[in-house]
Amino acid sequence: xxxxxxxxxxxxxxxxxxxxxxxxxxxxxxxxxxxxxxxxxxxxxxxxxxxxxxxxxxxxxxxxxxxxxxxxxxxxxxxxxxxxxxxxxxxxxxxxxxxxxxxxxxxxxxxxxxxxxxxxxxxxxxxxxxxxxxxxxxxxxxxxxxxxxxxxxxxxxxxxxxxxxxxxxxxxxxxxxxxxxxxxxxxxxxxxxxxxxxxxxxxxxxxxxxxxxxxxxxxxxxxxxxxxxxxxxxxxxxxxxxxxxxxxxxxxxxxxxxxxxxxxxxxxxxxxxxxxxxxxxxxxxxxxxxxxxxxxxxxxxxxxxxxxx
Amino acid sequence: xxxxxxxxxxxxxxxxxxxxxxxxxxxxxxxxxxxxxxxxxxxxxxxxxxxxxxxxxxxxxxxxxxxxxxxxxxxxxxxxxxxxxxxxxxxxxxxxxxxxxxxxxxxxxxxxxxxxxxxxxxxxxxxxxxxxxxxxxxxxxxxxxxxxxxxxxxxxxxxxxxxxxxxxxxxxxxxxxxxxxxxxxxxxxxxxxxxxxxxxxxxxxxxxxxxxxxxxxxxxxxxxxxxxxxxxxxxxxxxxxxxxxxxxxxxxxxxxxxxxxxxxxxxxxxxxxxxxxxxxxxxxxxxxxxxxxxxxxxxxxxxxxxxxxxxxxxxxxxxxxxxxxxxx
Numbered sequence: 001x002x003x004x005x006x007x008x009x010x011x012x013x014x015x016x017x018x019x020x021x022x023x024x025x026x027x028x029x030x031x032x033x034x035x036x037x038x039x040x041x042x043x044x045x046x047x048x049x050x051x052x053x054x055x056x057x058x059x060x061x062x063x064x065x066x067x068x069x070x071x072x073x074x075x076x077x078x079x080x081x082x083x084x085x086x087x088x089x090x091x092x093x094x095x096x097x098x099x100x101x102x103x104x105x106x107x108x109x110x111x112x113x114x115x116x117x118x119x120x121x122x123x124x125x126x127x128x129x130x131x132x133x134x135x136x137x138x139x140x141x142x143x144x145x146x147x148x149x150x151x152x153x154x155x156x157x158x159x160x161x162x163x164x165x166x167x168x169x170x171x172x173x174x175x176x177x178x179x180x181x182x183x184x185x186x187x188x189x190x191x192x193x194x195x196x197x198x199x200x201x202x203x204x205x206x207x208x209x210x211x212x213x214x215x216x217x218x219x220x221x222x223x224x225x226x227x228x229x230x231x232x233x234x235x236x237x238x239x240x241x242x243x244x245x246x247x248x249x250x251x252x253x254x255x256x257x258x259x260x261x262x263x264x265x266x267x268x269x270x271x272x273x274x275x276x277x278x279x280x281x282x283x284x285x286x287x288x289x290x291x292x293x294x295x296x297x298x299x300x301x302x303x304x305x306x307x308x309x
Numbered sequence: 310x311x312x313x314x315x316x317x318x319x320x321x322x323x324x325x326x327x328x329x330x331x332x333x334x335x336x337x338x339x340x341x342x343x344x345x346x347x348x349x350x351x352x353x354x355x356x357x358x359x360x361x362x363x364x365x366x367x368x369x370x371x372x373x374x375x376x377x378x379x380x381x382x383x384x385x386x387x388x389x390x391x392x393x394x395x396x397x398x399x400x401x402x403x404x405x406x407x408x409x410x411x412x413x414x415x416x417x418x419x420x421x422x423x424x425x426x427x428x429x430x431x432x433x434x435x436x437x438x439x440x441x442x443x444x445x446x447x448x449x450x451x452x453x454x455x456x457x458x459x460x461x462x463x464x465x466x467x468x469x470x471x472x473x474x475x476x477x478x479x480x481x482x483x484x485x486x487x488x489x490x491x492x493x494x495x496x497x498x499x500x501x502x503x504x505x506x507x508x509x510x511x512x513x514x515x516x517x518x519x520x521x522x523x524x525x526x527x528x529x530x531x532x533x534x535x536x537x538x539x540x541x542x543x544x545x546x547x548x549x550x551x552x553x554x555x556x557x558x559x560x561x562x563x564x565x566x567x568x569x570x571x572x573x574x575x576x577x578x579x580x581x582x583x584x585x586x587x588x589x590x591x592x593x594x595x596x597x598x599x600x601x602x603x604x605x606x607x608x609x610x611x612x613x614x615x616x617x618x619x620x621x622x623x624x625x626x627x628x629x630x631x632x633x634x635x636x637x
Contacts, residue, residue, distance in 0.1 A: 203414060204409055204411060204414040205414065205415055205416055205417040207369060207409065208416065208417070208475070208478070209417065209428075210369055210401070211367055211369060211401055211402060211406070211407045211409075212401065212402035212429040212432060212478065213397075213398040213399060213400070213401035213402040213403055213429070213432050213433060214428065214432060215398065222420075223417050223420075226419045226420075227417070227418065227419055300419065301418070301419055302418070302419060302421075302462040302464070303418060303462070306462075306464070306465070
């Protein structure tokens, strides 16, 4: 198992280099001269040329890429923001806790709603509960997040005045964004739990468990759920990874100072180093979440565990 | 068959599966009985209703679509169909156990075999965890698996070993009745013999009655005291093993025996029963076997034959014998 984790960590290196290369290439070929953006459109030519020389923008592509990687590895420096002149890494790291908190709360809400609902829906397939849950889940999946967020603000902040509409300082601020993210994610988890459980509860070993005289609740939790978990973990992991990249719309609506909003603001301001660093950061977090998901598989399923040895 | 020491008595049992495509009449008017220590063979083609009968006794029919419409299943003097789920749970795995057909899928892949055996012990016996583990290890050794393997998972075992584990689970609480649903069908021939010998040995050791579901007449000859031949949800012939093998009466039973190849015969082709099993959602009127029966008469397509005792303890559902008086 340790060997497997180590091997997987090593495999992250080529992934990260590949991602860096792709992002760097895209940014390199994006129209717009960074020196001009920094100095403003009206800056004199000589100034722009001087800055280009300073920034090394006249060097060939691979020299620039090599320099970027070297700085990133040796000095943990992935550039400075054109707008604020602050190091990109520092900007992302200061924003990350809010994003992490929002993602964790959202996924927690989603799991707490989604898994029990999915289990009950599966065990009582085609019942009234199942039908209602599936309609709500369908609504949850199809309703755009930003609309849900706006409706939440309208009802709970504007009309009822129960919750603050923006900011992310106190637990009261967390509720609306977490619910906005949580409910739509819950819908996906509910549907996945239901279909996975439906498949498992028809298996022969479930009949074996019943033939032992086991009570139904234990048949479902001990025998069925554990077998149904793999696809559920996959979905939860994917959603969590996706949210760690910043729930762009939700963060924007609720003015959460997270990575997603930083990205949107930087794209608008053509602040290339921040965008580049941000995408790289998101790719790396996603890879880590995937690794964690793969490790969780092994904990849940002994067949996968034995392959890892 | 005499009244003494009946362990199980099935009376006029009807089980149907109600689906969108129609009603599958899986078990029709079935009556059987089993005395203590006896082994009853339930023989028939795939889809004849053998497994449904077994699941009916276990009360594990998936509802919906399955439904026990009428009848009685009397175990040790009490009708199982009148019992609550809580009462049934105390019987399942404890007094009546079942060995399922496919050992590959009958064990939970994410629990160790030790845990799976210990589970049934904990459910029915007043033991703590360590005692249950100890007992489960003992049970593993009883079925010929070293106890050091109790912490292994099902995927680490071969098919024959898995079936031994399933047998260990079924016998862990020393049940009075064991239902074995084609326990050797999924295994290869050499392992089949091992598993059958093991089951026979344990059955004698634990003094268990058994219902052996199979379509292998060889197994019947080897282990069963009496046999019920099933066709399309009906018991067509019901007698002791000796009578069945020396003097089969129902045309379907005769057809079954004829379709077994004989090494001494110089035949180039097998002799199958012509035709196919009827569609269970649309059984023919009258005797369900009449479209394939070489001796069919006009009455066979109009009325269902009743159970007739043609000799002592030899019952046949066939119009060929309905007018024969009881002789012994």
